[in-house]
Amino acid sequence: MEQRGDDVLKISDFGLTRWHREVSSNQTDGVGVFVSRTYRAPEYDLKISPSQSWDIWNLACLYLDLLTWYLLGWEKGVDEFSRQRAAESSSSIREDNYFNMEPATGSEFGASLKQCVMTWINRLHATEGCSLFIHDFLDIIQDGMLLIHHDKRLGSKEIHHRLANLYDICRENKVYCFESVHESHQSLGVLLRTNLIKHCWGRHEDFLTLGSLRNLLQPTEIGRHLQQFYKSAVSAGYQPQGPNIGIYLKLICPNDRSMDNSVTVRNKTYIRLFAILVLIDKGVDVFKFIDNGLSDEALPIDTTNNTFQSSIGEWRQLHLDSFDTWQWRMNVPFLSYGKHRVFGSQVVLPFVEGSISTANNPDSGRLGPIVETGGYGEVSCVEIHADCHDFRGVFGQLPKPEGPFALKKIIGTSPVTIEDNFKREARMLKKFNGDVHPHIISVLSTFKHGDYYYLLFPWAECDLQKYFKVNPNPTPSLETVRWLSQQCLRIVEAVHLIHSPPGQDNLQPEDRVVGRHGDIKAENVLVFRSQEGKANLVLSDFGLGSLHHDMSKSNIPNKTIPVTPGLRPPECDMKGGYISSAFDIWTLGCLFLDLLTWLLGGEELRLRFEEERMTPYINGLETPIYFDIVRTEDGQPAYIVKEQVKRWFAELHRNDHCTQFVHDFLDLIERKMLIVETDVKKRARTNELLQRLQTFHSLCHGQDAQAYCVRAAPDQTRLIVPTTIAKGPLNETVEDNIRRSRITLRKVAGRAQRAEQAED
Structure with a gap:
């Protein structure tokens, strides 16, 4: 199909538009709202009041169809993608929408993105002709727009900002816009994306542990990429300080891999940084990071810091934002028995899909399905990646390495009462637990995540x-x-x-x-x-x-x-x-x-x-x-x-x-x-x-x-x-x-x- 450079896409049909005051923008009751069946957002079926985030979901679906058409055409692309979504429909009506409804707890239902959508995005990443521009565009759709949790979707201003960055790069760099990424480089990013560990909050929190990175990124493959990156770095005017590529390969893939969990390692590691840079198409800068003494220990890195920016050279805001997103997903914490940890709200906790439900909103402080509510807490069921905890054998044998575990979120009327409630219960539990008497529950760990306090326990039968x-x-x-x-x-x-x-x-x-x-x-x-x-x-x-x-x-x-x-x-x-x-x-x-x-x-x-x-x-x-x-x-x-x-x-x-x-x-x-x-x-x-x-x-x-x-x-x-x-x-x-x-x-x-x- 011939494409004209001056073609313009404009929004039309405002028949379903609603105007409301900003203070009540998310309080519409949703009664009588009509939507596109294919592009409708999950909150329509979940009976969540409509908000501006509905439009973000609609845009994500539209953009994904546009990129599919650009790379694969109509019949082998858009039409085939629609047939795959319909085939995966969980309802009796074969709908080609982008999500399925699934039972959660009791009579409640949750929503999940259809697996074929993720598979399709990965296919586009691996398609011949997929440029760096399209890689970055797909990442914005995947990580910021096509999210089940509507509160996690980017706002229109942020999306405009990121797409404007892409547009500016395209105007200045035709290679970025049109040239297909080298096959092996491309496949390594796809390998990491397709093997992300599914988080119970949804795809925007999917992560990789140190052990999983080492299993995925083999020395031979990393060495081949380092050779390509080395040539590109030298061509761009940067001479790596190491005498040869083998020095960098040994740092990224050390021989000592005896302790592959998320935190307990004997020496510095660099494989997380390498993976992040590959994922944001900045693998060529891995030598700058290592030469400036930056290892995995430096994570999380403040990308607004002048020292950091002077060390790596000028990055566009798009790459700084992408680095900041991926560094949390490559650096999940380790939960230790008897320890209290404090985590910022950006930290991705190592909770894996497999918890009873994934339909809750993490912004409300929920980390899984609310099973019970009472006193000063809400109890949820979570599973923790086996690499990220040391609770096996603490309170009997676990059904499987991931648990499950009971996670109690402390609730209260204000931040002060929440903290007081947490301190009181934690004090009681530490003085009277399973170590004191086997018929008193043992608290495994406690932590603060953002503004919320949590207590982690063994999961009971009932x-x-x-x-x-x-x-x-x-x-x-x-x-x-x-x-x-x-x-x-x-x-x-x-x-x-x-x-x-x-x-x-x-x-x-x-x-x-x-x-x-x-x-x-x-x-x-x-x-x-x-x-x-x-x-x-x-x-x-x-x-x-x-x-x-x-x-x-x-x-x-x-x-x-x-x-x-x-x-x-x-x-x-x-x-x-x-x-x-x-x-x-x-x-x-x-x-x-x-x-x-x-x-x-x-x-x-x-x-x-x-x-x-x-x-x-x-x-x-x-x-x-x-x-x-x-x-x-x-x-x-x-x-x-x-x-x-x-x-x-x-x-x-x-x-x-x-x-x-x-x-x-x-x-x-x-x-x-x-x-x-x-x-x-x-x-x-x-x-x-x-x-x-x-x-x-x-x-x-x-x-x-x-x-x-x-x-x-x-x-x-x-x-x-x-x-x-x-x-x-x-x-x-x-x-x-x-x-x-x-x-x-x-x-x-x-x-x-x-x-x-x-x-x-």
């Missing part, structure tokens, strides 16, 4: 809440009861260590510290498999936990403590109430009662218990909370264990499958754990619970274990234990809720005791 659902009908066997007895004992041991940290016997009272978990519930008890395949329950999520000095351990005002609403103990609603270690005893009682209910009747019975607890709370909403706020006969506010809970204890005692083990455990929970503390009655402390649970566990392994654990012994005479009425004033929040919801507290008859929290 939490206890999901375990109940996956195992809805536990086998009523001796083995099952022994397992439950052991797990409850180990959890109490873990809580005891938190409440009474070891190694403080010789300290003065003012120097001792005690802890509180603050959020014990089924969702925060994780299930890990032992080497024998048995489920181990491990305490996790210390986001609401705290450490404080022994002298002030009961002096934490309840109004400053966030809690899980359904499991909150009564002292959270008392005026002048304080939070102590007794808080955890109440929530442990709720957890153990759930476990025993599941043991006797499976998930169906457990859910029925939850349903029976659902009653109106002071805010007018139905809640499965375990206590009620009432009025005494003389009209004073008081607290009682919910009648539905008291009835449930009696019902379990009368259950046809109830055993002596369950009777004993239920009595412990009802009489020593799920009680409103008064001046007469106090909850047990962990040392007392340990003694009782150790006794239960010993009986489970004694001579009469079968009878104690398995033989049905329902007690049909069991009556509901009278509830204790704990009289005490309400805090301001509770009184305000009662006023706004216009609830009348019911009156209860009986002798009331004074609500009073025990000192630890």
Whole structure:
């Protein structure tokens, strides 16, 4: 086809254009928006509000078609590319758009670029006639425009700036514009691009590790390129300082390759710099870098630095920008056990595709799918490249070298609260982890990435809440009861260590510290498999936990403590109430009662218990909370264990499958754990619970274990234990809720005791 130099392409058809104020430019609801089926952006199918980044995606598709037509023509190019996209469509309709929709988590969907699009871009790079101009144009499309995450796409001003650079070079240098790049040079760049390790954020974060670079770039191939670069450098007026090419080859490809991970190397390396320069078509300058003492250790390099620019000579802004982009992708960090790292937002973290989902936006601080949200964090599933961590064997065997791992992003209302939340949880985890007790979660590493703090943990099979659902009908066997007895004992041991940290016997009272978990519930008890395949329950999520000095351990005002609403103990609603270690005893009682209910009747019975607890709370909403706020006969506010809970204890005692083990455990929970503390009655402390649970566990392994654990012994005479009425004033929040919801507290008859929290 004949091409005229004065042909001009102009935009037309503004029928779908929308005008809006700048402050609301990304807040259109998207209802009634019509788009081109082929060029439509992923956010249309993801139901994300339309924004200017839609146009960037459209432009990328258009530019890619233009370059395809230029290099390959219509039939073998544009038409063939369209057929390949349609063939890879994941929908029943064979669409030739550029992305597919895939299941992410639950009922949600994510989007991913069709694999044939990447393959096609690489094909264009390798096509005869592909000039440096087209290489650079394709890089702008690939790395800045055709991105699933719309917030990562370049803006129109930046795209104009980069394309203007290309245009200026084309006007001055016809070789740049029209001459095909040397075949071997071209193939090496294609080799690197086609072997990039896929990042779970999307293609713009794809990277290569030191080990993968050394596997890809063999000495023979590098040597051949260095010969070409050497001739080009000399022709351009630069004489390399080394006596021969072999010196440079030895630096780039050293004989000692015994430690090929991302950071732990014995000597300086240069292969990352070599790869970056090849990728931006500046391989000829590798001699300048090495001669000026720049190695991989210098990465990341500030390309705006005058010293750097004087060392390498004048580069166009296009190459400076490309260098800055690629240096982060060739220099991913190594995550070490027990270490804290601080990374800038540009750092590409070594998280690989294979995490549960890749549809989240990293600019929001998400590094994978949000699996759970609670307390002060969001938990995501990630896999880490095997070259980039040393966590194998730290907390049992990994399913595969990449993990997976659980990554918790700390959340908060401001940067200050985020940092405070991180420091508190990190402090708790470092003092109480798997090294202290195997039933407390081990934090593998912590880091800050940009403005966000993260905690990295082993990935659990599930939490206890999901375990109940996956195992809805536990086998009523001796083995099952022994397992439950052991797990409850180990959890109490873990809580005891938190409440009474070891190694403080010789300290003065003012120097001792005690802890509180603050959020014990089924969702925060994780299930890990032992080497024998048995489920181990491990305490996790210390986001609401705290450490404080022994002298002030009961002096934490309840109004400053966030809690899980359904499991909150009564002292959270008392005026002048304080939070102590007794808080955890109440929530442990709720957890153990759930476990025993599941043991006797499976998930169906457990859910029925939850349903029976659902009653109106002071805010007018139905809640499965375990206590009620009432009025005494003389009209004073008081607290009682919910009648539905008291009835449930009696019902379990009368259950046809109830055993002596369950009777004993239920009595412990009802009489020593799920009680409103008064001046007469106090909850047990962990040392007392340990003694009782150790006794239960010993009986489970004694001579009469079968009878104690398995033989049905329902007690049909069991009556509901009278509830204790704990009289005490309400805090301001509770009184305000009662006023706004216009609830009348019911009156209860009986002798009331004074609500009073025990000192630890």
